[in-house]
Each structure stands twice: as C-alpha cells, then as structure tokens.
Amino acid sequence: MDLLMEILQMIIDTSIDVIPIASIIFGFQFLVIRRPIPNLKRVIIGFVYVLVGLSLFLLGLEQALFPLGRLMADQLTNPAFIYGEAGLVPDVINWADYYWVYIFAFAIGFSTTIAEPSLIAVAIKAHEVSGGAIGVWGLRRAVAIGVAVGITLGSYRIVTGLPIHYFIISGYIVVVIQTFFAPKMIVPLAYDSGGVTTSTVTVPLVAALGLGLAETVPGRNVLIDGFGLIAFASLFPIMSVMAYAQITEYMTNRSR
Amino acid sequence: MHQALLALFKSMLGSLRDLLPIILVIGFFQAFVLQQPIPGFLDIIIGTLFIIMGLTFFIYGLEMGLFPIGESMANAFARKGSVVWLLIFAFCLGFGTTVAEPALIAVADEASEVAAQGGMIKNTQDAMESYADGLRFTVAFSVGLAIVIGVLRILKGWSIQYMIMGGYILVVIMTALAPKEIIGIAYDSGGVTTSTITVPLVTALGVGLACSIKGRNPMTDGFGLIAFASLTPMIFVMAYGMVI
Numbered sequence: 039m040d041l042l043m044e045i046l047q048m049i050i051d052t053s054i055d056v057i058p059i060a061s062i063i064f065g066f067q068f069l070v071i072r073r074p075i076p077n078l079k080r081v082i083i084g085f086v087y088v089l090v091g092l093s094l095f096l097l098g099l100e101q102a103l104f105p106l107g108r109l110m111a112d113q114l115t116n117p118a119f120i121y122g123e124a125g126l127v128p129d130v131i132n133w134a135d136y137y138w139v140y141i142f143a144f145a146i147g148f149s150t151t152i153a154e155p156s157l158i159a160v161a162i163k164a165h166e167v168s169g170g171a172i173g174v175w176g177l178r179r180a181v182a183i184g185v186a187v188g189i190t191l192g193s194y195r196i197v198t199g200l201p202i203h204y205f206i207i208s209g210y211i212v213v214v215i216q217t218f219f220a221p222k223m224i225v226p227l228a229y230d231s232g233g234v235t236t237s238t239v240t241v242p243l244v245a246a247l248g249l250g251l252a253e254t255v256p257g258r259n260v261l262i263d264g265f266g267l268i269a270f271a272s273l274f275p276i277m278s279v280m281a282y283a284q285i286t287e288y289m290t291n292r293s294r
Numbered sequence: 295m296h297q298a299l300l301a302l303f304k305s306m307l308g309s310l311r312d313l314l315p316i317i318l319v320i321g322f323f324q325a326f327v328l329q330q331p332i333p334g335f336l337d338i339i340i341g342t343l344f345i346i347m348g349l350t351f352f353i354y355g356l357e358m359g360l361f362p363i364g365e366s367m368a369n370a371f372a373r374k375g376s377v378v379w380l381l382i383f384a385f386c387l388g389f390g391t392t393v394a395e396p397a398l399i400a401v402a403d404e405a406s407e408v409a410a411q412g413g414m415i416k417n418t419q420d421a422m423e424s425y426a427d428g429l430r431f432t433v434a435f436s437v438g439l440a441i442v443i444g445v446l447r448i449l450k451g452w453s454i455q456y457m458i459m460g461g462y463i464l465v466v467i468m469t470a471l472a473p474k475e476i477i478g479i480a481y482d483s484g485g486v487t488t489s490t491i492t493v494p495l496v497t498a499l500g501v502g503l504a505c506s507i508k509g510r511n512p513m514t515d516g517f518g519l520i521a522f523a524s525l526t527p528m529i530f531v532m533a534y535g536m537v538i
Contacts, residue, residue: 091351
C-alpha cells in the first residue's frame with residue numbers, strides 16, 4: 039500500500055515537472071499553429087507512457103541505486119578504507135592511494151551513462167537520421183567511455199586539488215583541434231553528446247562521489263572542490279564521440 | 295494481445311541489458327572491494343524492477359509521443375513560415391523547461407551557499423534565496439537564448455564549429471574574470487540544465503526543422519541545439535557571479 043502511494047506521489051511530482059513543457063507545446067499548438075496534431079490520441083498515450091515510465095524510473099533510482107551509490111561513494115572515500123583501519127591520514131597525500139576511487143569513478147561513469155534515458159533517445163534519433171551509419175550502441179559506448187574518462191580525471195583533480203579550468207581549457211583545445219579532423223557529419227552530434235550524458239542517473243551519483251571526495255581528502259573545501267565532476271563528464275564525451283567517428287572512418291578507409 | 299505482451303517482454307529485456315553494467319559494477323565493488331553488508335536488499339530488487347519497467351515505458355512513449363510531437367511542430371512552423379513565432383517558441387521551450395528543473399534548483403541553492411561563505415552576499419536566508427532565484431532565472435534565460443541561437447543557426451545554415459569555438463573563447467575569458475568560487479558551479483551548470491524530457495523534444499525539433507527546410511542536412515544541421523544549451527549557462531553563471 040505504501041508502495042502504491044509512493045508511485046502515485048512520484049507520478050504527481052513528475053507531472054508537475056512536465057506541466058510547463060506540456061503547456062508550452064499545447065499552447066503553441068492551439069494558439070499559434072492552429073492545426074490538429076496528427077495522431078493526437080497516439081501522442082497523448084505516448085506522453086502518458088513517458089510520464090509513467092519516468093516516474094517509475096526515478097522511484098526505482100531513489101529506492102535502489104542512489105542510496106547504494108551514495109553509500110559506496112562514502113565508503114570508498116573514507117580514510118579508514120584508504121589508509122587501513124587505523125585511519126592515519128598522512129600530511130602529504132599521495133594521489134595514487136585513491137586508486138579504488140578512480141576505478142570506481144570509471145566504472146560508475148561508464149555504466150550509468152549506458153542507462154541514461156536521454157542518451158538512448160539521442161542515439162535512437164541519430165541512428166534513424168544517419169540512415170544506420172551511426173549505431174545506437176556504438177554511440178552510447180563512445181559517450182560512456184568519454185564520461186568514464188572524464189569522471190576519473192575529475193576525481194584525480196579533486197584529490198590533487200589542481201584548478202579545474204586548466205583541465206577544461208585544455209579539453210577545449212583538444213576539442214577544437216579534433217573538430218578540424220573529424221568527419222563533418224559527426225561534429226554537431228558530438229557537441230550535443232556533451233550535454234545529454236549528464237542527467238537523471240549520472241548526476242546524483244557523480245555529485246555524491248565528488249562531495250564525498252572533497253569532504254574526506256585533507257585540504258579540500260567541499261564547496262569549492264566538490265563541484266566540477268559534471269563539467270568533466272560533459273566535456274570528454276565530445277572528444278570520445280569524435281574519436282569514435284575518426285576511428286570508424288579510418289577503419290573503413292583501410293579496408294577498402 | 296499475446297504479441298503485445300511478447301513485445302513488452304522483449305523491450306524489458308532490452309532495458310535490463312541497459313541496466314546490467316550498473317548492476318555488475320555495484321555487485322563487484324560490494325563483493326570484492328568493500329565487502330560490507332548491503333542494507334535493504336529487498337528494496338534494491340524492487341527498485342531495480344521499477345527502473346527496468348520505467349525505462350521500457352519511457353522509450354515506448356518517446357517514440358509514440360515526444361519524437362512525433364517535436365517533429366510535427368517543427369514541420370508546422372516551417373510550413374507556417376513565421377520565423378518570429380518559431381523563435382518565441384524556441385525561447386519558451388528552453389526557458390520553461392529549465393526554470394523548474396529540480397537539478398538546477400539544487401545547484402542554485404548550493405551556489406548561494408558558496409556565495410554567502412565567500413562573502414559575495416550577506417549570509418542571511420533572504421539574501422541567499424534571492425541569489426539562488428536570480429541564478430535560476432539567469433540560467434533559464436541563457437538556455438532559452440541558446441535554443442533561439444541554435445534554431446537561427448539551423449534556419450540560416452551557419453556552421454556550428456565556429457559558434458561553439460566562439461562560445462569556448464567566451465568561457466575562457468569569463469573564467470579569467472569571474473570570482474574563483476563560482477567557477478566550479480558555473481562549469482557544472484552547463485551539464486545539469488538539460489533534462490530527460492527536454493533532450494528528446496529539442497532533438498526532435500532540431501532534426502524536424504532541418505528536414506523540412508530545403509538544403510539543410512538533418513545530420514549536420516539538425517543536431518547541435520543541446521550543445522548551445524550546455525554552453526551558454528556557463529557564460530551566464532560566471533557573468534552573474536561577477537555582477538552580484
């Protein structure tokens with residue numbers, strides 16, 4: 039019974055989030071476009087599916103994944119785990135002591151991105167528009183690798199306390215250089231994939247990891263160093279998607 | 295009926311496959327690295343089932359509802375030929391979907407804490423709230439503007455790379471000028487603005503527009519709206535940090 043109430047509550051909450059979008063769409067449809075929507079019934083059923091689906095999805099995340107993910111981020115960044123039970127934190131920390139954190143960051147970055155609904159949406163669309171040249175799974179894997187690398191590097195940055203803009207600005211330089219060499223077709227999609235990766239699943243887990251690290255690594259300030267992981271996670275997929283296209287192009291050229 | 299059930303079962307298997315990497319990662323770390331008991335095991339199983347069902351429904355609805363409506367509106371606007379209304383719609387879509395975004399509200403609240411700690415604003419509830427609200431509207435405005443710029447780009451056929459590079463240069467300049475405390479949050483704000491419903495809609499809008507305008511290629515012109523929407527918030531949040 040409780041569960042049913044929770045589901046209902048979640049559907050109500052999600053609906054409230056969707057109301058602005060729905061009112062903009064239908065408002066413009068009826069006031070400006072003034073044409074009947076083709077297959078209106080189907081579209082509305084689709085909207086209901088999206089609403090119910092998203093509600094269940096969020097509820098499941100909150101019930102299963104987020105508590106566990108937060109707990110794990112806490113445990114992995116705990117000095118007692120990294121420096122043994124005595125918890126003796128040395129004055130000068132060695133970034134390599136946090137190797138389990140980096141491995142976790144990589145693995146969780148990759149796996150949450152694979153499950154990210156908005157990335158699935160964009161991958162489906164890209165597959166359709168490119169006439170099958172871009173594979174749904176190929177794109178998703180490429181983006182996931184980008185996020186994984188980004189979050190790993192971001193964790194390293196929090197541990198070492200290096201300024202974030204060094205990384206981001208060098209990232210921009212790489213993106214700009216890659217843009218000139220990557221196949222023209224992929225460039226806008228690659229830029230887009232930076233933004234789509236970080237949403238429902240990835241952000242809460244990654245934020246928990248960042249805050250956990252900033253809290254426990256000596257000399258870090260939660261408010262200043264705890265942020266920035268998401269920025270890494272939205273920059274690196276741009277590179278990995280362009281690299282994916284470059285590699286694919288290279289392979290097909292060679293096999294010819 | 296039988297067939298529908300079979301199709302549903304198949305897509306649920308697909309969703310399970312999407313989720314499998316997370317399950318493996320968490321299982322591995324629990325079993326081999328942390329070796330600590332997992333609290334509330336039953337909840338986790340139920341929650342995982344919810345996630346699988348939710349993802350399945352979402353993808354069904356995506357192809358039935360969100361994609362078609364995005365595309366049909368793009369078509370209708372293109373046929374109507376009114377650029378002004380299209381741009382107003384683009385702005386509303388960007389602004390309206392961002393301003394109520396829960397992730398953004400959370401980030402804005404955190405930012406106000408940073409600002410209060412850094413002495414940029416008074417450390418009172420009122421000052422922090424108005425700072426957070428101001429930030430939220432700034433970001434929403436910047437996303438609205440981003441979609442407008444992106445739609446204009448599709449209409450005119452401008453090439454995306456120079457615009458994005460210009461954006462990058464602005465980010466770099468702003469980074470040098472903005473208060474240090476705000477930089478991390480500003481960089482993050484680019485990622486949090488694009489929600490799960492906005493992304494498919496905006497993508498369908500872009501691709502739909504590129505398809506219905508002569509001489510535009512849906513691949514090179516249709517994508518890119520999200521890219522603008524994740525770039526402008528960075529610039530505007532840093533600007534906000536400088537002004538306040």
